[in-house]
Amino acid sequence: MEDLPKCAANFTALSPLSFLYRAAQVYADRASIIYGDLRFTWSQTKDRCRRVASSLSQYAGRGDVVSVVAPNVPALYEMHFAVPMAGTILNTINTRLDPRNIALILSHSQAKLLFVDYQFLPLAEQALTILNRETKPELVLIHDDPSHTSGDMMTYEDLVRRGDPQFEGLVPQDEWDSIALNYSSGTTSAPKGVVYSHRGAYLSSLAILLLWEMRREPVYLWTLPMFHCNGWTFTWALAARGGTNVCIRNTTVTEIFSAIADHRVTHLCCAPIVLNIIVNSEPQGTPAAPLASGVHILTGGAPLASPVESKIGDMGFNVSHAYGLTETSSPALACEWKSEWDGLPESHRGSLKGVDVLSLDSVDMKDPYTMLNVPRDGKSVGEFMLRGSGLMKGYLRDSSTTAEAFSGGWFHTGDVGVIHPDGYVEIKDHSKxxxxxxxxxxxxxxxxxxxxxxxxxxxxxxxxxxxxxxxxxxxxxxxxxxxxxxxxxxxxxxxxxxxxxxxxxxxxxxxxxxxxxxxxxxxxxxxxxxxxxxxxxxxxxxxxxxxxxxxxxxxxxxxxxxxxx
The missing domain is CATH 3.30.300.30 (ANL, C-terminal domain)
Incomplete structure (x- = not known):
């Protein structure tokens, strides 16, 4: 059987770009993006992405970094396909960073182009002033008005208009090719450039769909920033299910409830702080009907108070918990419910334990010095480690930190906890x-x-x-x-x-x-x-x-x- 090699017929590089091509065929006329009065279908989204990729190829080459500073607007969603379709690497930047930190990212990533939403143009211009580089990235303006012009500055819609709708795109030469560059949020240390591969993004996208049991043609509300781990890979995953992306510029209670009512939203992701806002600022007179069938929420990033979770449930939201890091691209653990937990007090229902998602090979608690597994008794504490194809490639231009993170053939999360006899992991804390x-x-x-x-x-x-x-x-x-x-x-x-x-x-x-x-x-x-x-x-x-x-x-x-x- 060893004389049966890979060939073009039986092997293609895994890439989430394939989700877009399939969506444009299977869900051609279904709404792909909703933003205010703007509507696109999946057929139109593929056309626009091809056009942007075609134009991008005139300014950047394979392996170059394309950065973007923007809220959850259609252009940012399209760039998750258009940028890698041009053979380039997408770098989404946190809009809440100051000019100095943005300049550091642009310098470290060596970005060739910087797309910026009009709301953040002054921020980007300040960053470029600080940037200590002889050749600075060219600015491309993103604007809500497709007909907007900005003097000599190129606009996103200019790229759409000039581009070739028949552009086939540059497929990854290897599924290990880089697709995205994300900088960690710096909750425990200085941010690092985390690189994702086409293979990892593809597998993580499918794993998150299975984890959440997301049905066909979901309606997803973008309350989670797309710049954060590429929206936990939902930017790509939604195309695989023919989902509708409901984009909102500002994550406010009014916009959330309006979107749920107007578009019958089925899913959204957010940090617990957003749930706190919903619970404490629920608009008076908001009809209960939009939540009658339930809205699924995947949350992570901070503890969720039991009273908040209880009230959110009463409002018609179904909350699931997950754990992950920038380095895992999407959730690495999820609390898969067991029927025997049904009788537990309400205060414990959302705060139990988690098991690994399918894009990971294995997870365990280990002694970081001996690399031996700690007993699976729910008491012995070890460092949480994992490995699998959903993990990052490594840290950009930081081989020593990459080697340290992957030492012993496992990714060291820096989190400590216990593992129970049933294999469920319980994270106790970050080692620091x-x-x-x-x-x-x-x-x-x-x-x-x-x-x-x-x-x-x-x-x-x-x-x-x-x-x-x-x-x-x-x-x-x-x-x-x-x-x-x-x-x-x-x-x-x-x-x-x-x-x-x-x-x-x-x-x-x-x-x-x-x-x-x-x-x-x-x-x-x-x-x-x-x-x-x-x-x-x-x-x-x-x-x-x-x-x-x-x-x-x-x-x-x-x-x-x-x-x-």
């Missing part, structure tokens, strides 16, 4: 966020989870605070709906946690977050360096007078597989 107090390991995420059950808490981050006796002690930074006292938070935690895990100090503030709702703990840790290791006098006095039992009940040990997607 484990607090060691008096020799006891404290999972900051577990304390975060308890804080989120307080009815007034909307954001929470627990970090290490230096302590003269214990070495380290938990310090909580929280944001609340209304003004409450430090002693109330501390007492609340003492009722639900072992005493050594209770935050000794609580600070109230609006927490630093990324554009996708992830709390930037490395910034919170910097804030903690300026904090005294003892609570305010009133809080200390109040606690000393109270006798509260420590609870080690199993119900306090369920921790969501917290996403860092």
């Amino acid at each position: 966020d484990v607090i060691i107090s008096g020799g006891e390991n404290i999972s900051s995420v577990e304390v975060d989870s308890v804080l989120y059950t307080h009815p007034s808490v909307t954001e929470a981050a627990v970090v290490s605070l230096p302590h003269p006796y214990w070495g380290e002690t938990p310090c909580a930074f929280v944001n609340t709906k209304e003004k409450i006292k430090e002693e109330e938070i501390i007492s609340f935690c003492r009722d639900k946690l072992p005493h050594y895990m209770v935050p000794k100090v609580v600070k109230f503030m609006e927490l630093p977050i990324t554009s996708t709702g992830e709390i930037q703990k490395f910034l919170v840790r910097e804030l903690a360096k300026k904090v005294s290791p003892t609570p305010s006098g009133k809080a200390s006095k109040a606690i000393s007078k109270q006798q509260r039992k420590s609870s080690d009940d199993d119900s306090n040990n369920y921790v969501v597989a917290r996403p860092r997607l």
